[in-house]
Amino acid sequence: MKVLIFGDIYGRIGRNAFLKEYKDLVLKYSPDFIIANIENISSGRGPIEKHIKELDNKCDIDVYTSGNHIFDNYFDIKDYLDRDNSKMIRPANYYENEFNYFPGKGYKIVEKNGKKLLVINIMSKTFMKDDVYNPFLKINEMLKEIDLSDINGIIVDFHRETTAEIYALGFFLDGKVSFIYGTHTHIQTNDELIMPKQTGILTDVGMSGPLYSVIGVDYESIKHRFLGGVLGGKMEQCLDKNYVVSGCLVEIDEKTKECINIEKIRIRGTL
Known part of the structure; x- marks a missing residue:
């Protein structure tokens, strides 16, 4: 079973770049399922339904994942x-109780051609502004509660800041899920690894967005934060037409749920 995964699609340039490369990538890899993180799809500040519909009309994406910007709009x-027909999931470990409700779900099961894939979205507590439940404990609970008897693969989008957490979660879930990949930091890492019990990991799958930018943001709108220590001001999406589209193709043994291979994807181009 082949799963094509894309990291954060950032703003207008990211949307257009992704749409430009999408068909060629699908023809090249013939994936069974496609996953994309779209929490930055609308000007880099969360998704809006208009832009989700734009993707739906032009692409066949099975699951949209997200992160800390999911509720910006x-x-x-x-x-x-x-x-019921929403393709989008949000981090599963937001605190919910009788006084507080978060729309959406933290996982989705998709089925195609007799194959079933479970996709889980989880978010870190470390260096993130949102206060969430422990991601390790939450995903452990989820794997006990969800019926996995006829699932052929389990994919985890771990929205986080640190590199160490991916490896720690990889050990914690080794042999229990097929593949764990990081989103949020927008820079593809060169550390794809299949763990001893055949769970694959990749610290960050990278973004689709403007190449000459500060992880999608226009440098001129952000430089005061680095040069003067001032955190105010509005961050603007970079609109330079040079782009990068990042992702990976993961191959999974559909009988054992084990990760067989991880191939990184990184394409540069101009709109």
Whole structure:
């Protein structure tokens, strides 16, 4: 079973670059399933339904994952997240109780051609502004609660800041899931690894967005944070037409759920 995965699609340049490269990548890899993180798809500040529909009309993506920006446009996205046919999931470990409700779900099971894939979205507590439940404990609970008897593969989008957490989660879940990949930091890492019990990991799958940018943001709108220590001001998406599209292809043994191979994808081009 082949799963084509894309990291954070960032803003207008990211959307257009992704759409430009999408068909060729599908023809090249013939994936069974496609996953894309779209939490930055709308100007780099969360998704809106208009841009999700744009992707739906032009692509056949099975699951949209997200992260800490999922609720940046809360009133636009909340109804879409709760729809039965929604392709989008949000971090599963937001705190929920009788006083507080978060729209959407933290996982999705998709089925095609007799193959079933479980996709889980989880977020770190370390260096992230949102206060969430321990991701290690939450995903452990989920794997006990979800019926895995006829699942052929399990993919985890771990939205995080640190590199060490991916490896720690890799050891914690080794042999329990097929593949864990990082999103959020937007820079593809060169550390793909299959763990001893055949769980694959990749610290960050990278972004689709403007190449000459500060992880998608225009340098002129962000430089004061580095040069003057001032955290105010509005970060603007970079609109330079040079782009990068990043992702990976993961091959999974559909009988054992084990990761067989990880191939990184990184394409540069101009719109």
